[in-house]
Amino acid sequence: GESVGLHLPTLSVQEGDNSIINCAYSNSASDYFIWYKQESGKGPQFIIDIRSNMDKRQGQRVTVLLNKTVKHLSLQIAATQPGDSAVYFCAETPSNKLIFGAGTRLAVHP
């Protein structure tokens, strides 16, 4: 079946650096994408979303980039903070249902 995958299972960054988390999606029919953050012991928390008619969207310290040509999604976190340490999931919606990737763990070191 269709799936969403991530390039890096674990990403370690220094506090203050920028983080980039990548995601490859497989269904060209997907027209909506979401990034979720999951802290240990908690449920996924919405970060930012983007529709397929856009290639970039910015939030507070976060930017999502969408490249439909290569079916690639990325989440950029500016000035990464210890509170950003979590697992990040991308998700796509090829058929009215969210399909989640396996997740990337972001570890922020002082």
Add this chain to the structure above:
Amino acid sequence: NAGVTQTPKFQVLKTGQSMTLQCAQDMNHNSMYWYRQDPGMGLRLIYYSASEGTTDKGEVPNGYNVSRLNKREFSLRLESAAPSQTSVYFCASSEMWGENEKLFFGSGTQLSVL
């Protein structure tokens, strides 16, 4: 505003036992969902309810049943628990079905089946 509330937070069952996971949302959302999360895998949809009075199978429905009790509540039942159902279960809700809207998640139920 509590959002999505799940109970219990932890549960240990023996193989063959039954139990019901409860979920309630106070955001007046129309759609509700049950996911399971296993190590190294993304969230997988078990069942969903697009609106009050309807339920449909997701990706991994075998061994589960659901009930949309009313607009607020959506329960997940394991009739005869199996070790393969050891997982973390998340309930979620969204305002509408099929409108490409974000889901709001509860804090999860960690279930172990021995």
